Amino acid sequence: MKITTRYMLNFGFLVAGILLIYSVIIMTFYFFYRSEDFYIRLKNKAVNSATLLFNVKGISYPLLKIIDDKTVTNMNNVTVIILNKDRKVVYSNRDSLDINNLLSTFRKLNWDRSERHLENKTLFISFQRSYNGSNFYVLASGSDLYGQAELQKLLVITLISFLISLLIILGASYFNALQSVRPLKSIIKQIKMINPGSLKDRLSITAHDEIAELSSTFNSMLSRIEKAVEDQRMFVSNVSHELRTPVTSIIGQLEVTLLRDRDETEYKTIVLSVLEDMKNLKTIINGFFALAESDIDNIQSFFNKVRMDELLFSTKDDIQRRSKFMNIQIEFDNIPDDENELMVYGSEHLLRLLVSNLIDNACKFSDPPKVKIKITFINSTVSLQFIDNGIGIPNEDIKHIFEPLFRAKNVGIKSGHGIGLSIVKRIADIHDAKIDIESVLNIGTTIKITFPVVNPS
Secondary structure (H helix, E strand, O other): OOHHHHHHHHHHHHHHHHHHHHHHHHHHHHHHHHHHHHHHHHHHHHHHHHHHHHHOOOOOHHHHHHHHHHOOOOOEEEEEEEEOOOOOEEEEOOOHHHHHHHHHHHOOOOOOOOEEEEEOOEEEEEEEEEEOOEEEEEEEEEEOHHHHHHHHHHHHHHHHHHHHHHHHHHHHHHHHHHHHHHHHHHHHHHHHOOOHHHOOOOOOOOOOOHHHHHHHHHHHHHHHHHHHHHHHHHHHHHHHHHHHHHHHHHHHHHHHHOOOOOOHHHHHHHHHHHHHHHHHHHHHHHHHHHHHHOOOOOHHHHOEEEEHHHHHHHHHHHHHHHOOOOEEEEEEOOOOOOHHHHEEEEOHHHHHHHHHHHHHHHHHOOOOOEEEEEEEEEOOEEEEEEEOOOOOOOHHHHOOOOOOOOOOHHHOOOOOOOOHHHHHHHHHHHOOOEEEEEEEOOOEEEEEEEEEEOOOO
């Protein structure tokens, strides 16, 4: 079902329901009003007859009956019976046979107090009145045919009005639905025109409502997609270039080797050169695998508690076993009393990869290879500062330093492929960590990473 039809039906049923409840309330109140009004008029009619009989001189039983018969009212089949305290009939505007038939119904009422009873659309009432010091029972009955006819007319008018109103409501709700979904149709039309080649296009925003908010959100998503596609395009281009260089070098060396016979020393030199290129190629491929691993969406489902001080010392030992010439110093600014303040919720493997990349990067650009790591615990966070005394990073390059395959202008012939800090940035983002960089050319660089610690509770 289209949203236009659903919106029209929902709105139509809602308003129709309200209108139906309104009509039922009117009919109910009118019914009770007519019933109460008829009861009062019937009682007044009986009181008037009794008053004429007992309080007006010259009014006899036959005369009062004539007056009752000739009196024009909008009540039908009116019967008035007056009985003395011994329950003997002293007056009735009906014949004795009719009286006996009616009294059987009147006896369903308690004559000692005012009561009413409705049977076969005829209202029967009873009450007591006192005249000339004597109590009398007054009984009356009648049919409100006029009121019933009025009620039926009102019911027909209400039903016709409801049906006409329902048609008007459906028409109005359909028009309202069309007006409401018109911006959505415009958005759908614009979205259909966007393709991979036109990611720079954006939805037009002409209002300040929820539709505009939806358009703005979609535009933000387009911006992220455009950036991701552009990053991917640049990444693939740079990857191709980085892989092409060692592969071309290997092929070239092997082709040159095959041009003529060589002695053992030359072959050994060429093999060592090819081996160095293969190691370089392996480093590049491993870096790409690390980037892919750090970009897995559901990796947080494998997080555990990791104690950062133990992770640092363990990583330091692993690195120094491979490269004994690296000088790695670990210092504590403060040591917390609570063990939980040392815990970070994350992937131990990725955090170890982050630390090792920052240590390698700091030692690579320092002479001699040296890095100082400071651990600080404050305000439910743990901060790691990697401080080197290397060549520094130019200010204009700092904002690009975490981009894949980017290298600063002053790295010179230093080995590397611009992958390490990209891995660091992605791992930090996965762990909701904040990265700050301070760098001074020819003085050194400080990279500070702040992690939220595990909640002690």
